[in-house]
Structure formats: structure tokens, C-alpha cells
Amino acid sequence: xxxxxESESRVEPEASPALVLSNAEIADRLASxxxxxxxQKENPYxxxxxxxxxxxxxxxxxxxxxxxxxxxxxxxxxGIGEAIASAIREIVLTGTLGKLEKLRESATPEVxxxxxxxxxxxKRVLRxxxxxxxxxxxxxxxxxxxxxxxxxxxxxMAQHVRQGLTETHAMLLYRADDLREAVEQYxxxxxxxxxxxxxxxxxxxxxxxxxxxxxxxxxxxxxMVSRLQRYGGRTxxxxxxxxxxxxxxxxxxxxxxxxxxxxxxGLQMVVCTGSKAHLKELKRVTxxxxxxxxxxxxxxxxxxxxEKFGLAYIDPELREGYGEVAQAMGGTLPALVTAGDIRGDLxxxxxxxxxxxxxxxxxxxxxxxxxxxxxxxxHSQSLKIARGVSIDDLWAQIRRIDLLNGKMRGFRILxxxxxxxxxxxxxxxxxxxxxxxxxxxxxxxxxxxxxEKAQTERIMRAMDNPYFHILGHxxxxxxxxxxxxxxxxxxxxxxxxxxxxxxxxxxxxxRLDLSAENARRAAAEGVKIAVSTDxxxxxxxxxIRCGIDQARRAGLTKATVLNCQPWEALQRSFKR
DNA sequence: GCCGTTTTCGGCCCGACTGTTTTCAGTCG
Numbered sequence: 255x256x257x258x259x260e261s262e263s264r265v266e267p268e269a270s271p272a273l274v275l276s277n278a279e280i281a282d283r284l285a286s287x288x289x290x291x292x293x294q295k296e297n298p299y300x301x302x303x304x305x306x307x308x309x310x311x312x313x314x315x316x317x318x319x320x321x322x323x324x325x326x327x328x329x330x331x332x333g334i335g336e337a338i339a340s341a342i343r344e345i346v347l348t349g350t351l352g353k354l355e356k357l358r359e360s361a362t363p364e365v366x367x368x369x370x371x372x373x374x375x376x377k378r379v380l381r382x383x384x385x386x387x388x389x390x391x392x393x394x395x396x397x398x399x400x401x402x403x404x405x406x407x408x409x410x411m412a413q414h415v416r417q418g419l420t421e422t423h424a425m426l427l428y429r430a431d432d433l434r435e436a437v438e439q440y441x442x443x444x445x446x447x448x449x450x451x452x453x454x455x456x457x458x459x460x461x462x463x464x465x466x467x468x469x470x471x472x473x474x475x476x477x478m479v480s481r482l483q484r485y486g487g488r489t490x491x492x493x494x495x496x497x498x499x500x501x502x503x504x505x506x507x508x509x510x511x512x513x514x515x516x517x518x519x520g521l522q523m524v525v526c527t528g529s530k531a532h533l534k535e536l537k538r539v540t541x542x543x544x545x546x547x548x549x550x551x552x553x554x555x556x557x558x559x560x561e562k563f564g565l566a567y568i569d570p571e572l573r574e575g576y577g578e579v580a581q582a583m584g585g586t587l588p589a590l591v592t593a594g595d596i597r598g599d600l601x602x603x604x605x606x607x608x609x610x611x612x613x614x615x616x617x618x619x620x621x622x623x624x625x626x627x628x629x630x631x632x633h634s635q636s637l638k639i640a641r642g643v644s645i646d647d648l649w650a651q652i653r654r655i656d657l658l659n660g661k662m663r664g665f666r667i668l669x670x671x672x673x674x675x676x677x678x679x680x681x682x683x684x685x686x687x688x689x690x691x692x693x694x695x696x697x698x699x700x701x702x703x704x705x706e707k708a709q710t711e712r713i714m715r716a717m718d719n720p721y722f723h724i725l726g727h728x729x730x731x732x733x734x735x736x737x738x739x740x741x742x743x744x745x746x747x748x749x750x751x752x753x754x755x756x757x758x759x760x761x762x763x764x765r766l767d768l769s770a771e772n773a774r775r776a777a778a779e780g781v782k783i784a785v786s787t788d789x790x791x792x793x794x795x796x797x798i799r800c801g802i803d804q805a806r807r808a809g810l811t812k813a814t815v816l817n818c819q820p821w822e823a824l825q826r827s828f829k830r
Numbered sequence: 831g832c833c834g835t836t837t838t839c840g841g842c843c844c845g846a847c848t849g850t851t852t853t854c855a856g857t858c859g
Contacts (some may be wrong), residue, residue: 638846
């Protein structure tokens with residue numbers, strides 16, 4: 255998008271830079287090799303080593319091709335040893351990899367065709383082929399599009415195939431932040447930008463990013479565009495006009511840069527930040543933004559633009575078209591929660607279950623962050639793989655925390671547990687033990703496959719237990735990996751309100767569960783939400799920033815976030 | 831294949847549960 259003066263045109267690939275292999279092309283070959291080795295049942299650690307190296311290479315901003323030609327030592331990078339370094343050299347110098355070609359020759363036609371899509375897992379795809387009686391990637395794509403893979407193989411498999419077959423790839427926000435940093439440095443350094451600011455999904459803190467957008471100021475835009483084509487060796491230009499351009503980054507994310515003059519900077523930031531839904535709301539007040547630009551009005555900052563139309567400044571996280579423009583006009587925008595409002599973490603693990611630091615260490619880490627409390631919520635007895643705490647051990651842990659609290663000043667360790675919600679909706683500890691805890695986080699870790707109705711009622715039954723307090727990661731989703739189990743969120747929100755239960759925004763970057771949309775619905779019904787990290791080590795308490803991003807996207811304020819309260823108030827909230 | 835090092839090879843997390851099945855391999859944190 256952007257307010258381009260002319261529409262984008264397809265650009266023919268340049269002749270000479272094509273001789274340079276891009277990091278993406280090198281990574282693809284290593285990934286294909288991993289596929290073929292995997293389908294030959296090679297040592298899985300070897301397979302993973304190639305996959306890891308391929309993934310790593312996609313994040314490089316320097317050109318591997320150039321490094322090889324300058325005889326740089328590639329083994330200084332983690333995950334690249336002698337063997338993979340020499341494979342990369344061979345790819346760069348000969349354009350091919352003998353080992354890969356050989357394996358391709360001996361592969362079945364099915365596996366050969368799968369290896370054209372380096373992100374597909376051949377084992378999984380072969381299972382699909384067998385079950386659906388098909389044998390080609392074209393057929394695979396067709397069955398994906400008509401929903402058959404979803405129906406026959408499940409949503410998870412469908413997601414894998416979808417990601418494997420498409421060329422653009424979404425990326426977790428917190429990985430995109432690293433990429434953003436690298437591209438920003440590249441824009442300011444080699445590209446000679448005077449000013450760079452990130453916009454788009456990254457700025458709105460959307461949990462999964464498909465496009466990196468920058469607003470830039472430079473005296474020589476064409477030079478910047480040509481320099482960007484050499485990012486990571488070679489970065490294909492997808493299209494360009496005189497004031498904007500987009501590129502296909504190695505990682506599969508689209509990079510878009512929009513040129514802006516200082517006097518139109520604010521306007522371009524608004525347009526490039528989006529979202530589409532926000533801009534639609536905004537245009538009802540401002541009229542066409544394109545016309546606004548043509549009028550030559552002066553909008554050096556976003557605030558200048560919003561102010562001119564009688565709007566308060568709208569935080570980027572709120573720009574999703576949920577009525578924020580009307581709120582900005584009426585002066586009723588929420589004061590979004592910030593990391594500084596958080597008084598403690600209500601979901602952390604310790605060495606008692608699958609954490610890597612002791613209760614004392616976790617407490618010290620929380621105290622060092624300026625928190626007033628930390629809730630130790632270790633896994634319950636049934637979750638064997640996470641070394642769930644036995645009934646006896648939890649009794650002992652309760653007594654130990656009491657002792658520790660006796661020695662702490664101005665800080666409190668809360669006695670909690672992440673209690674499994676069992677298949678029948680009962681909780682994984684007896685009531686007389688649950689009663690001794692300050693509160694509980696109750697979560698589903700098994701039987702994801704129950705249908706929506708059964709899963710919903712399972713959670714509602716669990717909420718009927720008077721010692722149920724916070725529903726942990728409500729849908730079990732893992733972003734870009736697993737869609738989560740199906741539940742009727744509205745029914746569960748209603749039941750939570752009735753029973754005095756709460757939700758959690760789990761801050762793990764690949765969970766962020768509740769979603770912003772569901773958190774918004776819960777808050778609208780008056781159900782408070784804990785923003786928790788699920789930390790398994792002291793440093794993971796930092797992940798709270800990811801949860802805060804999500805909470806802000808949901809429009810949550812200090813008053814709607816459970817752990818913005820001091821312990822005394824919290825204690826009252828947990829009385830049912 | 832990489833890493834670390836106790837320098838020459840073993841570990842790379844793991845163990846119970848699940849299944850319009852695949853009786854093994856995928857899955858849950």
C-alpha cells in the first residue's frame with residue numbers, strides 16, 4: 255500500500271546480480287538435502303543439523319556467496335561445521351551440490367517432487383499420499399485447496415502443507431523483531447537512509463508477521479532500492495515505483511519500503527501502519543488519505559494528522575478497526591496497560607516440575623524485576639513428561655514456600671499449581687490439597703482432539719470446581735504450528751463470569767493465547783485477565799513484554815489485568 | 831552433522847498415552 259504516486263510495476267530480474275546465489279537459494283539446497291536424508295531414514299540428528307543450518311542462513315544479512323568468494327571462515331557461525339561449510343562452498347562455486355543431486359537421482363518420483371518444496375516434511379507428505387491415494391505435489395495442492403487434507407488428515411497437517419507449498423511465509427513477531435533490527439541497520443548503514451521507522455504489522459504488534467514495512471527518508475531512493483537487492487546476497491525485487499518498493503526476503507517475509515518527505519512523514523506512518531480496517535474507519539472522518547496527501551497539507555507527525563480531525567492519538571496496537579476512531583473522537587480511548595503496571599507474575603515453573611531454576615531463584619529474579627510477588631505454578635501429577643509434582647511433593651512445597659515467605663521482605667511467593675484439566679473435566683489434585691493453594695492455573699494438556707462441544711463442557715465442568723481460578727492458555731494453539739483445540743469461547747467466557755474465574759494471556763511468543771480478539775471479548779464481559787509468562791527460567795520473565803503487546807492489542811487497561819493488583823486485592827479476587 | 835571437551839566420541843530432553851491407526855510414530859510441555 256502506501257500512498258504511491260503510481261501503481262507498482264513488475265520488474266524483470268536483473269541480469270548480473272542473478273549470478274550471485276542468494277542466501278535463500280543456498281538454504282533451500284541444504285533444506286532439500288535434509289528432506290532427502292530424512293526420507294532415507296538417515297540419522298535424525300544429521301537431518302536436524304542441515305535444517306538448523308538452513309534456517310540460520312535465512313537470517314543472515316551478509317551474502318554467503320560473497321563470504322565464500324572471500325574465503326571467509328563459515329564455521330564461526332553456530333550450527334555450521336566443517337561438513338556444512340564445505341557444502342556451502344560447493345553450492346556457491348559450482349551452483350550445485352553433488353550429494354543432493356545424487357540423492358535426487360535415486361529418489362522415487364514422489365520424493366523427488368517433494369524435494370522441490372524444501373519446507374515440506376517428506377515423511378508427512380508421503381503419509382498423505384498413501385492415505386489419499388495421490389502421488390504429486392500438484393495433486394497435493396488441489397486436495398489442500400478443496401479442504402480434503404483438512405478433513406482427512408487434520409488441521410495441523412493442512413497447516414504444514416499450506417506453509418510448505420506457499421512462497422511467502424509468516425514469521426512470529428518476536429523473530430520478526432530481530433529481522434527488523436537487521437534490516438533497519440542495513441537501511442541506515444549501506445543504504446544510506448537518513449531516517450527509518452518501522453510500520454505495518456510489526457508496529458501494531460500483530461503476533462504473526464507476513465510483511466515488514468518501513469517508512470524511510472533518503473536523498474536517493476533508486477540507489478536504496480538497488481542496494482536492498484543485494485541484501486543477504488540477493489533479494490528479489492517484487493515491484494517498485496518512484497517512492498516505494500517491495501522485496502522477497504530469504505525468510506519468506508515481504509519487505510516493503512515507503513519513501514516519505516519530512517512534512518508527510520506522519521501521514522505515511524498512519525497509512526503504512528494500517529490496518530486496512532483502521533484506515534477504513536479513519537477515512538470516514540478524514541476523507542481520502544490520498545487526496546489529503548495531494549492537498550499538500552503538512553503532517554510531520556501522526557499526532558498532527560489525528561489532531562487536525564479532532565482525534566486523540568491512537569496507539570498502533572489499537573488500530574484494528576474495533577471502533578477506535580470513534581473512541582478517539584469521543585475521548586474514550588482506553589489507557590492501555592504497560593509493562594510498568596505489572597506487579598507480579600502468576601504463572602512460572604521451577605525445578606519442582608520442568609523449570610530450570612529453583613523456587614528461590616525464580617523468586618529472586620522476580621524481585622529483581624521490581625515485582626511484589628511470583629506465583630509458582632508447577633505442573634500437576636498427571637503430566638509425566640513435564641515431571642508433574644506428586645500430591646506428597648506439593649504438600650511439601652507448600653510448607654517450604656511458607657518458610658521462604660517468612661524470610662522474604664516486601665515480596666511474596668504465591669503457592670499455586672498448573673493443574674491439568676483431566677478428560678472428564680475434573681482437576682488433577684484433590685480438593686483438600688487445592689484448598690491450601692493461594693490460587694490455581696488450570697490448563698488442558700491432553701486429549702486435544704475432543705470435539706468443540708465436549709471440549710467446551712470439559713472446561714466448564716472444571717470451572718465448577720471452587721478451586722479453579724485462572725484458565726491457562728485457553729485454546730492450546732502454537733502459532734504457525736498447531737491450531738489449538740476447538741472451544742466455544744463465548745460459552746466459556748460466560749461461565750467464567752458466572753463462577754468468578756479468570757483467563758490468562760500466556761506470553762510465550764508462540765502461544766499468545768488468549769488471542770487479542772478473545773481477550774477483548776472476555777474483557778468486554780467483565781472477566782479479568784492475567785498476563786503471565788509461563789516462565790521456565792528467571793530470564794523468561796522478560797517475555798512479559800510479549801503478553802503486554804497482546805493485552806494492549808485487546809485494549810486491556812490496568813484495571814482489567816489481574817496482576818496489576820497488589821496481592822491483597824488479588825487475594826480477594828481469588829475468593830469464590 | 832554439530833558441539834564440547836573429561837581431545838575423540840557420546841549426547842543431541844523425555845516417557846506415557848493415543849489412535850475414522852500407523853500395533854509404531856506422533857504427540858503433549
